[in-house]
Amino acid sequence: MTIPAIPRRIDVIRTFKEQGGYVAAVLPIHYPRSLLRAFNILPVEVWGPPGIKARDGAKHLQPYVCSIVHNALSFLQSGGLDITDILIVPHTCDSLQGLGSILLDFVSPKQPVIPIYLPRGKRESDVDFFANELRSIYRQLEAITGHSPTDADLLQSIYREEAADKLLSELHRCRRNLPFSNLAFYRLLRNREHLPAETFMELAQKALAQKVDTTQDGGIPILLSGIVPEPMSLLGAISQMGGVVAADDLACCGRRLYPPGQSDDPFRRIAERILYAPPDPTRGNSIKERLEHLLQLVETSGAKGVIFYEVKFCEPELFDLPQLRQGLQEAGLPSLTIEMDLNDPLSHQALTRLEAFLEMIQ
Numbered sequence: 001m002t003i004p005a006i007p008r009r010i011d012v013i014r015t016f017k018e019q020g021g022y023v024a025a026v027l028p029i030h031y032p033r034s035l036l037r038a039f040n041i042l043p044v045e046v047w048g049p050p051g052i053k054a055r056d057g058a059k060h061l062q063p064y065v066c067s068i069v070h071n072a073l074s075f076l077q078s079g080g081l082d083i084t085d086i087l088i089v090p091h092t093c094d095s096l097q098g099l100g101s102i103l104l105d106f107v108s109p110k111q112p113v114i115p116i117y118l119p120r121g122k123r124e125s126d127v128d129f130f131a132n133e134l135r136s137i138y139r140q141l142e143a144i145t146g147h148s149p150t151d152a153d154l155l156q157s158i159y160r161e162e163a164a165d166k167l168l169s170e171l172h173r174c175r176r177n178l179p180f181s182n183l184a185f186y187r188l189l190r191n192r193e194h195l196p197a198e199t200f201m202e203l204a205q206k207a208l209a210q211k212v213d214t215t216q217d218g219g220i221p222i223l224l225s226g227i228v229p230e231p232m233s234l235l236g237a238i239s240q241m242g243g244v245v246a247a248d249d250l251a252c253c254g255r256r257l258y259p260p261g262q263s264d265d266p267f268r269r270i271a272e273r274i275l276y277a278p279p280d281p282t283r284g285n286s287i288k289e290r291l292e293h294l295l296q297l298v299e300t301s302g303a304k305g306v307i308f309y310e311v312k313f314c315e316p317e318l319f320d321l322p323q324l325r326q327g328l329q330e331a332g333l334p335s336l337t338i339e340m341d342l343n344d345p346l347s348h349q350a351l352t353r354l355e356a357f358l359e360m361i362q
């Protein structure tokens, strides 16, 4: 059994542009995919990227800003995002908010920069606020592209993303009944970061067609939390040590299992989808909500421990950790924290701690 053939990111971008579309480079974490696609803009996410020379960004950023932001700015300044037409910078955290200001006030890249202000809650007033923010982004995209999609166009785009996210949730749900390694499975999932929804759905359907009735691995089940599993050799290392990622609470994956919206107003519907997604500290969800969510994931997946795989200097994550880990401990669930920098390989120390943790919980 094999993972379906995955198109290369650069080929996807070139093909989309050759067909008359635009491409937006999008910083983490939450943004309105369907709104962009209604303007024929393909969102391509930029989680760093890892393993680049982050020198250029260091001229503008303090050393205690995380490597995702350092790398993104360096990548932009070295021409790595020249193929893109728009930069989208959600105000996910102080570091990304700072990056947005640097881009708007100092660096002035060739692409227009669109910041996104996310509310820190999910009350009715938060949905109102975010729907208005999305209307403002609509007007900016209208000015850039000259297109004015109707409400019907927007809803059609929303329904397509909802269908893709339904398949993404299905992949998460039956991951242990699919014949893929940890690494192959996450390579598949992370295609949602740059493939058009319709292409991702084809891949997901081919993968789900390989589902079997019995659990495919006998590894030690763990729950993986954090921002992004980079370097992705982490996933191979977990397999080699006898572990299996049975569920995740990663910002790039499990925290973006957006539910369908309810409203017939396209802007409200997009807002509902993002604000009602699984809890995320960058959207202001409480530690209590996060703990309940983690315990729920543990219960449904059978995970025996939680690994918090964190980007160094990531304040939203690191602030929650002491209380989250204490809550897990009180529930009888061991946890481990590993911090990484996107530009470093997995350290021997990290591998040793991972191995010791897996031995302890098996």
Ligand code: SF4
Binding pocket: 028, 066, 067, 068, 069, 092, 093, 094, 095, 096, 227, 282, 311, 313, 314, 315, 316, 317
């Ligand atoms: S890793 Fe943390 S600090 Fe860095 S961009 Fe992501 S949320 Fe912000």
